[in-house]
Amino acid sequence: MTLDWGAGEYERTARELEPAAEHVVALARIRPGERVLDLACGTGNAAIEAARAGARVSGLDAAPRLIEVARTRAAAASLAIDFVVGDAQDLPFHDGAFDCVLSVFGVIFVPDPPRAVAEIVRVLAPGGRALISAWRPEGPINAMMRVLGRAVVDAGGPSRPQFAWHDAEIVGGLAAAHGATVETDEGRLVIAAASPEAYFADGEQYHPMSVAVRPLIERHRAPETVREEAIAVLRAGNEDPDGFRVTSPYRVMRIARAG
C-alpha cells in the first residue's frame, strides 16, 4: 500500500509540526546564501524557515498536491523557493548540490532507507550536513499508531516494519558506508486538542495515514474496539485533565559529510 500524502488534509498536521521545523532549522545554523534542500518537504515548513534565514532553497516531495500548497505558501510570503515533485530515493539533483539537507519527519517514510541515505550524502557538498528528525518510539502518538498498525494487520492489510531512524547506530552504519558520520540532538513536540476523542476523530477525518487505514479498520472484526483502544492510549498519555495535550519526543540525526 503506497500512502498518498496528498489525500485528506495534511496541512492541519503540518501546522502542528511547525515548531519542529523551526527547531531543526535552528540546529542547522544556516548561513545566508547556503544551498538548502528540504527533503520530503510536504507543505514546505522547513523550506520556508530556511529561506527566511537567507538560504537558497529547494524543496522536494512525492505528493504533487502538497508541492502546490508549498508553492502557494512561499509565494504568499514572497520567498523564492524551487519546489519539485520527486522521489527522495532518486533525487533529481547533481552530486554535491547542497550545503545542507533538512528532512522534518519526511524521509523517515521512504520504503528504502539505505538508498535515501546514499542519495542524501551524494547531494551534499564536501563538509555539508543533513538534519533528519525522527520520532522516538515512546510517545503516545506513536503508541496510538501502533494500535492502528496492529488492527490493519489483523484486518488482512500490510504490515509496515518501521525502520529505526531514531537509532544513531543504525543510521550511523548507513552513513558510514558513504564516508559520513552521525551525531544526534533531542526534541519534544507538544500537540494539543479539545479532548483525546476530538484529536482522534480529527485524525481519522484529515490525516493521510488515518484516511488510508480507515477502510481497513472498518473491515476489522471489531472497529469500535480498535478506536476505543487507540483513544485509551491517548488518554493514558494525556497531560491536560481539562483537554488534551501530549508530548512526543523526537531525535534529530545530524549526518556530516567529510570535507
Ligand SMILES: C[S@@+](CC[C@H](N)C(=O)[O-])C[C@H]1O[C@@H](n2cnc3c(N)ncnc32)[C@H](O)[C@@H]1O
Ligand atoms: C509527515 S510528512 C512531513 C512533511 C514535512 N516535512 C513537514 O514537516 O510537514 C511526510 C512527507 O514525506 C513525503 N514522502 C513520503 N515518501 C516520499 C518519497 N519517497 N519521496 C519524497 N517524499 C516522500 C510525503 O509526501 C509527505 O509529504
